[in-house]
Amino acid sequence: MxxxxxxxxxxxxxxxxxxxxxxxxxxxxxxxxxxxxxxxxxxxxxxxxxxxxxxxxxxxxxxxxxxxxxxxxxxxxxxxxxxxxxxxxxxxxxxxxxxxxxxxxxxxxxxxxxxSRDIGNKVLFVKGGKLLFIKGIKLKAIADRKAYFASLHARQAQPIVILAELASDEAFALWKRHVLGENPD
Incomplete structure (x- = not known):
């Protein structure tokens, strides 16, 4: 914008x-x-x-x-x-x-x-250049996020980036790039 x-x-x-x-x-x-x-x-x-x-x-x-x-x-x-x-x-x-x-x-x-709605309600992550989320899992409902994220990383064949593990501004920039496309402005 x-x-x-x-x-x-x-x-x-x-x-x-x-x-x-x-x-x-x-x-x-x-x-x-x-x-x-x-x-x-x-x-x-x-x-x-x-x-x-x-x-x-x-x-x-x-x-x-x-x-x-x-x-x-x-x-x-x-x-x-x-x-x-x-x-x-x-x-x-x-x-x-x-x-x-x-x-x-x-x-x-x-x-x-x-x-804010997305990051609060979904476990968002980037895998293979795509923004994905785990259906039915709300980020707010996860009690031990560190352990949950570690197990999520371990289950993946390729590296993923979990947005909730990033600083807010960094997560927003990554989310915006995927939601709006390559040129978010």
Missing amino acids: ENITKQDRITLKNLKVADFASEETLCFTATVLFDGASIAEAHNDGRGGSTFLYALSGKQALLAKAEAFAKGLPPALLDLDQEDEDPHYINITLDFLVDELADALHAQRKLRAAF
Whole structure:
């Protein structure tokens, strides 16, 4: 889940999404940060209109700097899936960038939630380049995971990687690569 524009000066926090109200665009509210400082509140009603930005008290100058920074970013290539046409570009504005960040953050959260459900409910492992699980066995129900994983490793003719034995971020990256394909972004 990668947003169109690569930059790290403008970020979001406190993103709240109303999926039920999202029609043409993502319905959300968020706090916009510029260089780590909260500068504005953003919201989109999800009906295809613009994202509105309101400067926090005393932050109008920082909001103007953030808007200037966004306008200085290179135009974004839009993938419109139109064959035999020249590529389409859009100039970056702060509201466009905030939309992209909200979409990317929301998609990342949904992906993390799906991973958490999988890792908590299944004994996931990679064998022969495929992500597999043991049907009917819930990871949460295994009392002695170390012994269970050791016996699982011993029963395999080829090496396996059990996701529950990995650090959370490493397990997530491996899971994502197998669930989304070779290029998960």
